[in-house]
Amino acid sequence: MSILFINACVRENSRTLVLAKNILSNMSGEVIEVNLNQEDILPLNRELLEKREKLISDEDMNDTMFCYANQFAQADEIVIAAPFWDLSFPAILKTYIEQITVSGITFEYINGRPCGLCKAKSLTYVTTSGGPIFADFGYEYIKALAKNFYGISQTKAYRAMNLDVNMIAVEDVLIKADISVVE
């Protein structure tokens, strides 16, 4: 079993990362981490998009441009950790999503509808927020992609809210934070 851990935590003392590592420690399988702060992923600009479209039309799906998409498609399980920023998540995660959402690798269109090509059956999303989460565009977006594009049917989110309101320090997250699970 391989667990692909997508680490989109930005701060050095990330409480989201502490929570995610605790959840990972209770899962069985080899954890392969992609730390998005250390990857050189650019948003799809015109040049990159044209390159990508040419590769797709040539069916050249093993180009290095598709390394993240191929890795994501082949993982047995997915865990994403991302702090709650501006009602969703940091932009580095969106740039990663642009890299992995590739027709012919993580999904394909059949009769105009996306069908998943990913091996993983489950995706776990981990987030923490400073205040209340009254609209979770982060998890809802990831969930919609997982179910409608990637073909990952089971998704759940671990969320710890109000960490800034309650002044919960990184070393106290697992002891003091109120962690809820939503599907």
Ligand SMILES: Cc1cc2nc3c(=O)[nH]c(=O)nc-3n(C[C@H](O)[C@H](O)[C@H](O)COP(=O)(O)O)c2cc1C
């Ligand atoms: C750029 C930025 C945007 C944020 N936006 C929100 C927000 O919309 N709602 C909220 O409750 N907290 C927000 N926060 C607070 C973080 O969600 C909170 O501090 C979280 O626990 C950070 O996770 P970390 O410790 O893993 O970095 C924001 C923090 C930053 C730095």
